[in-house]
Amino acid sequence: MAADHPSTQDRPPASGIVVPSHVAESASRLMDDARGDLLSLVYYEHPLTVHGVVVVARDRVESYPDLLARVHRTLLAVPAIHCLRWRDLFFMALPGSSAPPYLDDQPHLAYCVKYRSALLQGRDCRPEVPLPAQPRLFLQEHLRGCRHYFRVHYLKRLLEKAHREVVGEVLEEARRLMSTALMGELGGWQIELADVPQRFSLWHGTAEAAEVVGRLETFARRLRDPTATLQKADAFAVTWLFERLLDLLAKGGA
Amino acid sequence: MTPTLEDYGWAVDAFVTAMGRLGDDVRGILLWGSLARGEVVPGQSDLLDAVVVVRRGLLKEPADFTRIVLQILAACAPLTERSLPFAHPPMLYREEELGDFDPIFGPTLVAPDASRLLVGEDLRPRVHWSDEGQAAARCAFFSMRRRFLDRLAVFLPPLPLSEPHQKILFDRLVDLRKSFPVMASAALGRPASQRQALADLREALPDLDFSLFDEIAALRKGERAIGGIGGVGGIGGPEALQSLLRRAFDLAERIEERIVAAAMDRFRDLLAVRPGTPAGAESGPVAPGP
Numbered sequence: 001m002a003a004d005h006p007s008t009q010d011r012p013p014a015s016g017i018v019v020p021s022h023v024a025e026s027a028s029r030l031m032d033d034a035r036g037d038l039l040s041l042v043y044y045e046h047p048l049t050v051h052g053v054v055v056v057a058r059d060r061v062e063s064y065p066d067l068l069a070r071v072h073r074t075l076l077a078v079p080a081i082h083c084l085r086w087r088d089l090f091f092m093a094l095p096g097s098s099a100p101p102y103l104d105d106q107p108h109l110a111y112c113v114k115y116r117s118a119l120l121q122g123r124d125c126r127p128e129v130p131l132p133a134q135p136r137l138f139l140q141e142h143l144r145g146c147r148h149y150f151r152v153h154y155l156k157r158l159l160e161k162a163h164r165e166v167v168g169e170v171l172e173e174a175r176r177l178m179s180t181a182l183m184g185e186l187g188g189w190q191i192e193l194a195d196v197p198q199r200f201s202l203w204h205g206t207a208e209a210a211e212v213v214g215r216l217e218t219f220a221r222r223l224r225d226p227t228a229t230l231q232k233a234d235a236f237a238v239t240w241l242f243e244r245l246l247d248l249l250a251k252g253g254a
Numbered sequence: 255m256t257p258t259l260e261d262y263g264w265a266v267d268a269f270v271t272a273m274g275r276l277g278d279d280v281r282g283i284l285l286w287g288s289l290a291r292g293e294v295v296p297g298q299s300d301l302l303d304a305v306v307v308v309r310r311g312l313l314k315e316p317a318d319f320t321r322i323v324l325q326i327l328a329a330c331a332p333l334t335e336r337s338l339p340f341a342h343p344p345m346l347y348r349e350e351e352l353g354d355f356d357p358i359f360g361p362t363l364v365a366p367d368a369s370r371l372l373v374g375e376d377l378r379p380r381v382h383w384s385d386e387g388q389a390a391a392r393c394a395f396f397s398m399r400r401r402f403l404d405r406l407a408v409f410l411p412p413l414p415l416s417e418p419h420q421k422i423l424f425d426r427l428v429d430l431r432k433s434f435p436v437m438a439s440a441a442l443g444r445p446a447s448q449r450q451a452l453a454d455l456r457e458a459l460p461d462l463d464f465s466l467f468d469e470i471a472a473l474r475k476g477e478r479a480i481g482g483i484g485g486v487g488g489i490g491g492p493e494a495l496q497s498l499l500r501r502a503f504d505l506a507e508r509i510e511e512r513i514v515a516a517a518m519d520r521f522r523d524l525l526a527v528r529p530g531t532p533a534g535a536e537s538g539p540v541a542p543g544p
Contacts, residue, residue: 081405097397140384144354159334
């Protein structure tokens with residue numbers, strides 16, 4: 001099975017990244033307020049969090065907690081903030097701890113910061129950001145997170161009889177999981193979440209994947225229809241499909 | 255009405271009895287957390303920290319899946335109707351999944367002093383975490399810090415903490431006390447249970463001050479108080495809570511430095527382009543001014 005994307009190695013940063021004006025203004029204000037401590041601010045697009053900002057501090061700052069407070073207060077409207085020192089830029093390419101349904105943007109982070117980004121302020125840190133060497137580790141961690149945390153989450157939602165919400169949340173996590181499976185050279189970082197199921201199914205190329213994804217997408221269409229009712233049986237059916245997806249990926253994906 | 259220890263015991267018994275209706279499909283049920291350790295703080299300790307292990311391959315058919323899930327929900331439903339702090343249903347694992355367990359949580363589940371077999375076969379000897387899982391666990395401290403700790407910096411001065419702010423911050427500090435030591439231990443290559451992790455850290459890093467966690471524990475048990483949090487006679491108010499948070503940041507800084515110093519070679523194996531080259535740090539292009 002081959003990726004239908006060009007190699008991500010040595011790819012130049014994307015052009016045409018549109019930085020929301022409120023992010024640009026906040027970043028400018030932050031740089032002015034903390035100029036002595038900050039080296040670089042980079043805006044990036046991300047298929048899971050929409051966008052985020054990487055804030056790079058000098059290796060030595062007077063008070064790192066006070067700098068963090070300033071960063072998080074100034075960039076309050078930014079959904080994902082990664083504040084780290086220049087020497088620690090490689091953290092962005094390491095696997096993290098996956099605890100779904102909490103969002104983990106780590107799988108695509110290094111790719112997005114390098115290739116779907118715009119320098120906002122200061123020096124360009126992007127050439128210094130490494131890429132993950134073993135993308136499969138991220139998928140395995142996501143699978144472990146789903147077994148450990150997401151099962152408890154969907155059981156809790158079923159207990160609350162939040163059936164429509166279960167369907168929505170399971171479909172969302174299934175897409176995130178498929179997105180993680182498409183990590184690295186498979187180009188998942190440039191595939192928006194809505195397009196992930198189809199791309200995943202094509203990449204996996206098995207009848208079982210096509211069936212599971214097709215049935216999940218049928219639920220997604222019903223969920224988008226405000227007049228469609230989603231009941232207990234639907235919540236159980238979609239949750240079981242999610243378990244089949246976990247199995248499919250645990251078997252070694254493609 | 256504050257629940258009693260007996261209420262917690264009743265809840266565990268009721269859950270096990272209800273799960274018994276699944277017969278041999280359930281291979282074992284394990285209890286962990288404060289109930290298993292005998293450290294319940296009535297009214298505060300979560301119910302129900304349990305792991306249900308079902309037999310191999312069981313969830314593959316939709317009818318089996320539905321039957322198992324319905325019974326788990328039926329076993330949990332009565333627990334939500336009392337004044338117990340029912341936080342979440344149990345974890346659900348299939349027998350074949352025990353070999354690739356979460357390496358951060360796994361040591362807590364298998365430690366005899368941190369978990370307890372409720373019913374069925376004791377499957378703890380079969381719980382393992384893979385080398386690859388451990389490789390990821392060694393990095394989890396970094397992302398945990400950035401996702402969960404860093405954002406708490408908004409609670410630092412000059413923000414005047416309202417009472418709701420204090421409650422939120424204290425709850426987060428309690429969470430931190432649970433997750434920080436196990437993640438730091440895993441990052442240092444010494445996976446340990448929740449009960450053992452702090453002692454291991456003190457042994458591995460004797461020059462660092464971990465008393466912050468003792469103080470959070472004392473506050474939670476009501477042995478100490480800050481403002482309206484903890485026992486009677488609070489001292490220091492919100493500023494003392496902010497001071498605890500600042501100490502958590504300082505400790506995270508020191509530990510992160512040690513982790514990187516101790517394991518940089520391992521991290522390089524995980525990176526396609528190795529860090530540490532000086533180019534770019536001083537020579538990258540500079541963004542135009544605002």
